[in-house]
Amino acid sequence: MFTVYRFLLYLYPPAYRSEFGEEMLAVFCAAQTEAWKNDTLVRSRFCAREIKGLVVGALSEHVRTVAGFDRPPVFFSRRIAMRSEFRFPKVTVTLMTIILAGVVLAIEKATAIQASVPDSYQHVGPIQPARFTFLPTMLVIMGGACLAGAIGWAILFALHRSGLHRLAEFDPASHQGSGGRTHA
Amino acid sequence: MESLSVTEPVLLILLSLADRPRHGYAILQDVQDMSDSRVVLSTGTLYGALRRLLDGAWIERVEEEDTPRGRQSYRLTARGRRNLQLEVSRLKHLTRVATLRVARKET
Numbered sequence: 676m677f678t679v680y681r682f683l684l685y686l687y688p689p690a691y692r693s694e695f696g697e698e699m700l701a702v703f704c705a706a707q708t709e710a711w712k713n714d715t716l717v718r719s720r721f722c723a724r725e726i727k728g729l730v731v732g733a734l735s736e737h738v739r740t741v742a743g744f745d746r747p748p749v750f751f752s753r754r755i756a757m758r759s760e761f762r763f764p765k766v767t768v769t770l771m772t773i774i775l776a777g778v779v780l781a782i783e784k785a786t787a788i789q790a791s792v793p794d795s796y797q798h799v800g801p802i803q804p805a806r807f808t809f810l811p812t813m814l815v816i817m818g819g820a821c822l823a824g825a826i827g828w829a830i831l832f833a834l835h836r837s838g839l840h841r842l843a844e845f846d847p848a849s850h851q852g853s854g855g856r857t858h859a
Numbered sequence: 860m861e862s863l864s865v866t867e868p869v870l871l872i873l874l875s876l877a878d879r880p881r882h883g884y885a886i887l888q889d890v891q892d893m894s895d896s897r898v899v900l901s902t903g904t905l906y907g908a909l910r911r912l913l914d915g916a917w918i919e920r921v922e923e924e925d926t927p928r929g930r931q932s933y934r935l936t937a938r939g940r941r942n943l944q945l946e947v948s949r950l951k952h953l954t955r956v957a958t959l960r961v962a963r964k965e966t
Contacts, residue, residue: 695906702883728901
């Protein structure tokens, strides 16, 4: 992980790296020593957090170098981080894995059936597969599944951020007589 | 408040440096302790924030001889302390208003 971290530091602009690189490496070593005392899950989270922090940080520094400001103002609009308690259900990952396994098994079965059928229908002619297309098909399926998952997650995330789910808790009776004026 | 937006991680970093100078790893641990492990900073996020705070002269390096780079300490400047106090006042006001509004809803 240390080697990966040192490599990822090269994503930063040289000036930033020369000012903070050595210090960041030293702090990372201390943090890694602490994280490595825990189980694999904690270590994995630590690695993911560090890699994400470096990539986002390096991108921000390059934006600052090129554009002259730290980040687009939209990213600084949330002065207080409102953390949603909504979490994408982990059972979906299991479900998608099962579905994917089902698709793979179906393809394998179909291939076996195709191979077991004798080429007796001369008037049709034998079916000659042009080439083995299992891997490209799987890549397309996995890509499609990832895309669909990302779109679904984005829709759920946008709906949740909009506060739409709170409409179910809205009680019109309790708001009668309070007036309809709002102030920005 | 002067030019630099105080996000939650930045506020926690400033609070960490409010009582005494700290080095990078000590800031990471202190932020985690203060937020009950809700905010865990990566080194990339920490040093991005420290760089912005240094550029804005909200913090400064503590010059010490024979200090390795990993033990480089930071402390609040007068400007940083003033801005931190402003931010805390803003949050106090917001908390007071929020408490009143929530109490009004419950009664």
